[in-house]
Each structure stands twice: as C-alpha cells, then as structure tokens.
Amino acid sequence: MTTTPPLDLVVRNARIATASDCYDGDIGVHQGRVVQIGASLPSGVREVDARGRVVTPGGVDAHCHLDQPMPAPVRMADDFDTGTRSAACGGTTTVIPFAAQHKGQSLREAVDDYHRRAQGKAHVDYAFHLIVSDPTPHVLQHELPALIAEGYSSFKIYMTYDDLKLDDGQILDVLSVAREHGAMAMIHAENADCIEWLSRRLEAAGRVAPRFHALARPMLVEREATHRAISLAELVDVPILIVHVSGKEAVEQIRWARAHGLQIYAETCPQYLFLTAEDLGLDDSYQGARCVCSPPPRDQSNQEVIWNGLRDGLFTVFSSDHAPFNYDGTEGKRPAGEEVSFRHIPNGIPGLETRMALLYSEGVLGGRITLEKFVELTATNPAKAYGLHPRKGSISIGADADLVVWDEGERVIRNSELHHAVDYTPYEGRRLRAWPALTLARGEVVWDGQFQPRSGRGQFLARKAPSLWSRR
Template identity: 45%
Template sequence: MPKFDTVVINGVLVSASDVSSNCIGIKDGKITVLAERFSDDDLRGAEVIDAEGAYVMPGGVDGHVHLCQDLQTGPHGLGGRCADDFLTGSRSAMCGGTTTIITFATQTRSEPDRSLLGVVGRYKARADATGSYIDYGFHVIIVRDDGDVLEEEMPRLVSEWGITSCKLFLTYETQRLSDKQLLNVMYEARKNRITTMIHAENGDAIEWLTDKLEERNKIAPYYHAWSRPPAVEGEATNRAIALAELIQNPILFVHIGSALAMKNVRKAQTRGLPVYAETCPQYFNLTWNDLKKFHDPSCFENSKMICSPPPPPDASDADELYLGLHNGTFTIFSSDHCPFRYDDPHGKPTGVLEHAESMTGEPEPESCLDGHALCDLVSRKTGAFKFIPNGIPGVETRLPLLYTTALQTGRISPQKFVELTSTNPAKLYGLYPRKGSLMPGADADIIIWHPDHSFVPFSLTNDRLHHNVDYTPYEGQQFTNWPRYTLSRGQVVYRNGQITGKVGYGQYLKRGQSQLATAQGRKQDPRRVADWLYE
C-alpha cells in the first residue's frame, strides 16, 4: 500500500508564521508528514506534484460569501437575487484558490422566519440541492430581536449546527437593528460565545442623504457613493464599538472600506478592546471614479460597480488600508462575493424596473423580463441607485488580486498573506487547525501558485472566470499570478486552468468557538462598561 496518496515537492511552504522548503505528504485527505525530502520508497504509488519553487499555502478560507440569497424587497417584489448558487459559487471559489467558504443563512422579518433554526435548515436544503465543490459553513443573519427565539435557539445553533457567528446590520431598511435591538442580540450572542459581525453604516444618515440627492435629481448609479461617504461608516463603527464595550461583547466589523473607519478600529484595538476588522479587494482596487467608468456618470451600466460600503473616493485611502493589512488592524481579508447579473431582472436592472419614474410610459416590469427588452430598457434609462442591489462578484479574484497588488509588490509578506486569507479566518470562525494550516493532521487544503519567473501576466476578462455573473468589476486588470493547483481534502480540484473536482465533494462544516473573538480579562472602566450585567 502506498505510504501517501499525494505528495507536494519542491515548493516554498508558507504558513502564517514561517516560510520553509519542506515537502508535504498527504494520506486520506489529511496532511500526514512535512519533510525536507522524500525517498523513492516514500514516493512509490503516490501522485507527485512538483511545485517548481512556487509558493505552497493553505487553501483560502473566505468568511464572507453570499450565495442563494433572495432580497426581493422592492415595490414590485423584484429586488435582488444572488446569481450564484452553491455549485457555481464554490466552483468559482476553488478556481481562485479558496477551499472553504462561509455563506449566510438570512433571517427576514416575516413571521415564518422567526425561527433561526428554520432559516438555517432552508439554506442547508439549498446547498444540498446543488452540492458544493468545496467545504462550506454558515453564518446566520439576524434581523429580529425576538427574546424567546434568541434565548432558546442560539444555544442550539451552536450545539446542533456548529454555527458560531452571526451578522447584524446598522443599515438597510429591511435588515437594520436599532441600538436597543442590537444590544439584545449581542447580549445573547455573548452568552453563547457567538462571534458578532457588524455591517457598520449609519442607515438614517444614508436615507437622509439619499432624499437630498433625489431632490436634486442625482439618482444615477454614480451617486450611490455620494449617499454613503466615509463619514457614515465612521459614525457607525464608533457607535458599535461603544455599544459592544458597554456589554463587553467582541465584535468583527465586516468589509471596512474607508481609512476613517479603519482608524476607529485601530484606536479601539489600542485600548485593548476585542475589536476585529475585515476588508475586501474592492477597497484597494476601485474608487468612486469606477462608478462612472461606463460611458458617462449617468449610464446605468455603472450599476455593475455598486457595493456597500462603496469604494473610497480616491486611491489615497487604499494606501492607508494597505498599512492596515500590514500592521494587523485588519484580521481577515474576504471577498464579500455578492453576485448580481446585469442581464437579469432580479439583478442590477432592478434599479430601473423598481423605479417608477424610469418606468413611466414603459410596459409593466413583468413585460421587460425578456432579455432583448430588458437590454433595451437599461440602455435608455438612468434608474435610481437606491433600488440597485448592492454587491459585486469577487470570490475567484480575491487571492490573485491580493497576490498581485500586495504580496508581489512587497506591501505584505507571504506569511501575512496566509494569515489574512486563510489562518485568521479559520481561527476567527472556529475551524483552526483543521483549516488554515499546513500542519500534520490538518485537512490537505492547499494552493500551489505558479513560479513567478515563469508566469505570463494577463489582463482579466470575465470569460476566464467560473462564476454565474456576466461581468467582473476587475475587467482589464493586470494579474501577475494565479493558483496553479487547488487541493481540497487531498483531492486536486483545479489544475492548470482545468476543473478536476466534482460537485458534491464539499462537506458542511460544523464549527467550534472562535479562537480570536474573546473578551479580555482586564479591569474595566465602570464609566464605559456595565459590569453588573454579569454579576
């Protein structure tokens, strides 16, 4: 019987702490041995992968991916529908070097969705319906503060489903929580050691600014950015930090997009608070100018670039955000893959179909669902940014973008790359050391890059990608490397541009408690903290 199923040789192994020249032995889906070299006997019968001096890293862990979500909240019930399901989303992820994704099971405010367990069960059924190429887990989005549900079901989310994280919103009318509701949910999350993720934008400020823009007829997609200047993220991060400190609840800010919000996080961390932060590729590679790149600022095609928070006003924020990657302000680097098609009435065109003024004199929205009619409509209309689904695709480009813009330029080290994209997400979300490591006993989730000296840089086009979206916001961007091999639990699922994995191979992951998001046991200031809550 062969000693190993697969071995990786001649690679530069990178962990979150070290760089070495070891080889990897894999058996039954696990890393079993790290060695300086293998003998001929060791290699006999094994598949040998020669890394040819390239970086070998733990597979990417993307802790922020939206799949199979319906956000049909517009006046005509169209709203947004995620273009990717678990099949297409996981396929795209693995082709970009990601071997674990954590997606969202979304509660709504409708009465049938009071039960968080019911919500999770329905999303698991969606995953089962298609299968996944790679391993996956769930966060739960909570938009209600029903005391009986939180008290009864949060412990069961942990024990029965291994769901140890929840996401809360400070914006979006259908999802945001008031400060009191936020405290109610965070309080129960703290009792169950559930990591609290916060989407921090001031919803009231955004609505007020949107109203003022509409009064001035500034409704084209470009003005989405004007409705969400960095100040609304800055205020919301400050407020959430104050509330979390009050009840001593660790929090993670998702998709921090501005230097202003990053500085708020850094200040809290300097005071010793358990405050963590995530950022995403769009905040390093896009700016407000990208919201007017198609033809002119009023062109509806600019809706392809809309996400929330929007990219920063100019590239100066990106320079500061890179510093946040380098110095540890940012704990993780995720994609926030939130895919909406441009040729789908449940995608970006919702911004026209749900906008009454744009539809004046036009057929009813249901008559525009044909592809040609929809294309004609959006080519003639400005639409209104407030009806456009917020989100862009990026699960496949996350790692290659960071490699190109940060690792290869020397802005971050190889170890920091692994820490941000794999090890820290695994630790934060209760998957380490099974995921996010190259140590013996870990799942053999591995990325092998191309040797830098032999890789031919290319300009990205959407047809190279494997998602179910008809565009990429990074069209034309130069890439200087891309994963050559992706291994998921020992199986080569992507090799030299070809998919070799099988849908359904991915397993659901029950996660443990976070190894990072813990309150620190230092003396608390009674002027800031309600210690008596836990007496």
Template identity: 55%
Template sequence: MAKFDTIIRAGTIATASDIFSCDIGIRDGRIAALGHDLGTADEFIDATGRLVLPGGIDSHVHISQPSGPDVVMADDFESATRSAAFGGNTTILPFCLQEKGQSLRQALKDYHALAEGNCHIDTSFHLIISEPTEQVLGQELPGLVADGYTSFKVFMTYEGLALADREILEVMSVARETGALVMVHAENYDAIRFLTDRLELAGKTSPRYHATSRPIVVEREATHRAISLAELIGVNVMIVHVSNRESMEEIRRAQAKGLNVSGETCPQYLMLTEKDLDGLNMEGAKYVCSPPPRDEASQAACWEGIQTGVFSVFSSDHCPFRYNDSQGKLTAKGRTSFRWVPNGIPGVATRLPILFSEGVNRGRIDLNRFVALTSTNHAKTYGLYPRKGTIAVGSDADIAIWDPKKKVTLTHALLKDGSDYTPYEGLNVTGWPELTMVRGQCIVKDGELIGSKGFGQYIKRETASFIKPPVGSVRADG
C-alpha cells in the same frame, strides 16, 4: 515507509509564520507527514518552483441570498464554490439570512438544502439576524451556537435588515454568553435614507450618487457606535468591509484600548474608487456595493490597515448580481434610481490574485502576512483552526499551489461564476493558483475543473477567537 495517497514534492511551503521547503504526504484527506524522501504514493505532484500555500478561506460571501422582489442573486452554491476554487479557495463562509417571520432553524434548514450535494469546496455558515425575537434570543441562538454556528451578523442599514441599537445589544448579549462572534455592517441607516431622499428630490439618481448617499461619515459614525455597544457588553466584534481611514482608525483606537475589536477589508477598497460608479448610461451600476468604493487616499488607508494588523482578515464580500439582467443590476426600478440597484459585486475568485499581486509582488506585505490575511486568520477567527488554514500534520489537506510569476489579465471568462461581468476586467496580475486541493482531492488544475460537484462538505465550527494585532501596530492616538 507507509504509503501515501499523494505526495507534493519540492515546493516552497508558506504558513502564516514560516517559509520552508519539504514534501507533503497526504493520507485520507489529511496532511500525514512533512519531510523529505517520504516514500511511495499513488500520486506525485511536482511543485518545483511553486509556492505551496494553505487554501484560501473567504469568510464573507453571499450565495443564493433573498434579495428583494424581482431580484435574483447570480450565484448558487455550485457556481460560487466552483469560482472560489478557481481562485485558490478551499473553504468559504456564506451567510444564512433569517427572513422576517422565519425562525433561524427553518432558515438554516432551507439554506442547507440549497447547498447539499452542490458544493465543490467546503462551507460553513454565518447567521444573519433580521428579527431578534425572544425565541431567537432565548432559545434558537444559544442552541445554534452549541451546534457549531458560532458567528452572526447584524446590519445597521438596509430596509428590513437594520436593527435598532437595543436589538443589537440583545444579540451581542447572547454572543457574550455563548462565546460567539458578532459581525457588524456599520453604516447609519437614517443618515443614508435622509441623503437618498434629498438626492432623488434634486433629480440626482444615477449610480454615481450611490456613493454620495453613503459618505465616509455614515460609516465612521456607525463603526464608532458598534464598537461602543460591543464595549458596553464586553463581546468580540468584527467590523466588516471597512472602506476608509476614519473607520479604520476607530478600530485601531479600540484595539489600542485593549478591546476585542477586529477589522476586515476587501479588494474593492484597494482597487476601485467612486469614479468607477460614474460610467456611461448605467455602467456604474456594476460597481454599486456598500460601503461604496471611496478615493485613492482611502485605498492607501486600507493598505495601512492591512500592513499594521488593524485588519486581520481580507475577504471578498462576494455578492454577485448579473448586470445585463432584469433580475440583476438593471431591474425596472434600478433603472429609475441608484436606490434600487442591488448592492454587491462579484469577487470570490479574484480576491487572492489581487492581494498577491498588489500586496506580495509589490512589496506591501510579505508572504506570511498574505497567508494570515487570506486563510489562517479566517480559520482562527471563525473556529476552524487548526483543521483549516495551515499546512501542518493533522490538518486537512486544503492546499493551493501557486505560480508566483505567472502573469494573467483578469477577464470574466476566467472566473467561472454565475455573474456576467467582473469589476476587475482587464486588470493585470502577477501570481496565480495553478492547483486547488480540498481534503487531498484536486478540484481545479491548470485552469480546468476536475473535481466533482458535491465533494464539498459543511464544516461545524468551534467558538471564535480574537486575533490580537501585532505588538506596536496600533497607537492610542490613532
């Protein structure tokens, strides 16, 4: 028998479609064999009583992103990828932001320089299009898709990022021609500015009014408009971080019509509500993100979207700022109005344990859907499958070994990120990743970082795939 670098023994393996028991033989960073009595290896890992899952893929992460004057994001590539590994992730897809006046090529060059030699796990980049000039649309985007940057994000809100409908159509047209996927942050910018101005004139400036300035209707309207623009062009589109029933049902109706519209939701829309923004003093700023957390009915709707396949991926939207920091949530301007509080919360390490505990252990979803939502569908959607996102011969040995019964109380100290808080402090979860392995190398084991900074690689991607909802999961009447 051939010798392996590592053999993982006696675990229960789960993929998006199967659950089975066997050993895994790993050689040269890849899964080389699945079976029993595989022979000899340099290292044996006993997974008795454990779940052996594909490593998590988080396809919605913000790292070292320019965030405006006097604001600094809490995580660089070292701290973000370290935290991701502690949470059972083996690949993340952060966003490379094109700043005004900057070419996409230069933005990517600068972003790669930040990542080079600093990552604990593998990465690949989405592009944020803030200035769709003729050069960007005609030359840079087509060339970059060919180079493996096969997804780009457009914003319908935020100063300096919001694109007009015509600009969104131009970007979608390039995506249609090149086979790329367009990700959309769907909120109506003009409506938000109108409401924000009115709230400030009334003296309503505390963090709780962040949610008031971005009600469900502004997300629902923008979701409908984004889907309509995508239908006009005939392009695959992903509506990201959906927070409520009305927006979820816009996506469900589009899917029932046969449109290639995908949906994503996040832990904050399952676990937080707008009441969290109503903390004493500025404590509510910890929960400021967009779209904002809603109410318990919206939480139930997001679970429904997960259970019925309207949402094909579950991401963190990790966008970390320190709270007690003049360059974070408590900037001088941020203290004067919710308008200026940096938008975003940390969550790359808590995404998987929250969904496992609240989803699998509470019987809302099965283990196969958990794997699909957190790994396999991300790999398929963003052109990484089958290299990533599954346990199969020939795939990268990206593996997380879970103790499904381990009880953990979430604290910021467990998460090893660059922020100074977690919005889920004190939450009790059942199920925890004990070992995270990237391409056959252990990165985190038993709560200790044992991998080396710089081991993580940048991964070139193929063009995106559309994940069709399960048969019978969508209804034309919504």
C-alpha cells in the same frame, strides 16, 4: 510497532508558506489530511512537483453570499454549484456564506432552507454564518443559543438596510447572546438614518445615477456607525468584527478602540484596494451600477490607508464579500430590466474567484505585504476567527489537505475566463502577476488549469467557538 500509512499524495519540493514562516519541504497526504511534512518523503500514489513554486493553505473566504434569498425580482446569479466552482478555481477551498433570517421567519427555518440550497452542490467545504434580522425573545433565548451550540458560531448584524437593520437595543440583546455563548458577531456599520436623509435629498434633486450612491454613503456614516458599534460592544464587553471597512475614518475608530484595549477585529475586501468612487461613473451612465456596493469604494488615498492596515495588522481578515448580481437581465443590477435610482440597485459585486490572486499579485509580489501576512489574511485568521482552525487555514499535521500551488507570471482578468455565473467582473482587464496553478481540496484536485468538478463532495462544517475570542 506502528506502521506509517502509505501516502496517497506527495506535494514535493514546495516552498511552503504559513502565517508564521516559509520553508522548503514535501507535504504528505493520506485520506485527505496532511500526515507528514519533511524532506525527501517516501513516494506517494500520486506526486505533484512544486519545485520553484509557493504552496499556501487553501483560502478561507469568510464573507460571501451564495443563493441568498432576495426580494423579487432580484436573484443572485451564483448558487452553491457555481459559487464554489469559482472559489476552487481561484484557490479558495472553504467558503462561509450567510443563512439570512427574514423578519417574521424563525432563525431555524432560515438555516434549514439554506441547507436545502447547498445540499449536494458544493465542490469545496462550507459553513454558514447566521444573519439575525428579527431577534424575538424566542430567537434570543432558544434558537440562537441552540444554533451556536450546534456549530453556527458566528452571525451578522446590520445597522442599515430596512429589511435587515437592528436598532441599538436589539444589537445589545444579540451581543449579549454572543458574549454568553462565545460566538463572533460581525457588524455591517453604516448609519441608516443618515443614508436615508441623504438619499431623499439627492433624489429630490434628480441625482439618481449610480455615482450618487457614494454621495449617499460618505465616510462619516461609516465612521459614526463604527464608533457606535464599538461602544455597544464595549458596554456588553464582547469582541466584534467590523466587516468590509472602506477607508480612513472607520480605520481611525478601530485604531482608537484597539489602543484602549478593546477586542475589535476588522475585515476589508478587494474593492477597497482596487476600485474607487470613479468606478461608479463620472457621469450619469448606468454602467457604474456594476460597482455599487456598500460601503462604496473611496479614493486612492483611502486605498493606501487600507493597504497600511493590511500590512500592520489592523485587519484580521481579507474577504471577497462576493455578491453575485448580473448586470444585464431582469434579476440583478437592472431589476425587472429597468435602470433604477441608485438606492434600488442591488448592492454588491462579484469577487470570490479573484480575491486571492489580486492580493497575492499586488500585495506579495507588489512588495506591500509579506507572504506570511497573505496567508494570515486569506486563510489562517479567517479560520481562527470563525472556529475552523487548525483543520482549515493551516499546513500542519492533521489539517485538511487544502493546498494551493501558485504560478507566478502575467495574467489578465477576463470575465469570459472566470467560473462564476455572473456576467461581469469589476476587475476586467486588470493585469495580475500570479494565479493558482493547482488547487487541492482535502487532497483532491479541483483546479489544475481546468476545473475538475467535485459536486456534492464539499462538506458542511460545524464550527467551534472562534479561537480569536477570549472572555476577560
């Protein structure tokens, strides 16, 4: 006769939302995992009454940058302490930032350095993507296969940025490793040569304000690189995931590939739903530097294209691409304290804490996507894409008790009320319709209207092969 273990926690009377359905019930937790789901569960040591409120899996932010080494004097404002603090307060319970290899550095050295940066700091669980910028024969033949086998089952390839980009032959080499070893390759798709040519012409004409960042990166440079990335993946016969897709022209390339039976996955981010090129500035003010990211935000018609892609399944993942550079000071958007040409402004915007609430508010409560689609995009699919499912991204027996209880009601985004270490948010003043009331990470409260520190409790997660990945 087996004895049911006592429940450490019961989340009672929940409207449970998963990627497949929504239903009412109680969630029983023991030793940090979901062990029972049902009606009228026995009492737990602790109880949370979620009556009238939606409960979703904790978010998986599968594309964020924390304490990533940068060329001096630039430095990211968020480390694993402040970054995972903001994640927890926004309903995200797993983050996957990047261990970035620099040219001349071994991939193993980059991973070891990143573990040192994370050690003892994280409040929620984390894994690492790799960034492969120097695919030497040793990296391709030894380091990368070994790291994939150890649980670093995804990596990012850049087609732009001088210190990170690979040429087509190098991309083919790296994709071949992904195919052989069952890893997921993420690709930043922008044409570096076109960007450089446009940037030089703009600078020669004295057009250096932040708003010209968008003119140096028109949609066609994303379209061409997306098409090329798809073609390279087709040649190797390997799935890829195109990150931070910004608008119609790249979307059309991905739809074409899907229609031809190719395994092309796609990600988008809040900046392509809630910002436009006008946020980079309508004049030569430097204020627009706050919203410089790549690809840049487009226009309202392209926002609608992105919403359609979220609704109809074009996009697999919704990530923040959190890149935490301060606006003021000497280490962020004003390197060495100076206003610089658009091409030298550190790329990226903060958004780890606001990702979930923005999509819940304007997507679910705005009638644009279903609650099930919200869970799929923010939790379940990222966990599947990067080898963490069903432990993460799921409310199911045996899954980690990573749960978010939602409060629906008006709230205004104020940077002063956020928990990252960045001195601004691009969404300042935006009205939301919901925010997490409670975040549980492996059954422990990390947010209940106040941050509840769990520094060092976040575990590193070695990952399996992506469950979206399939050899043909």
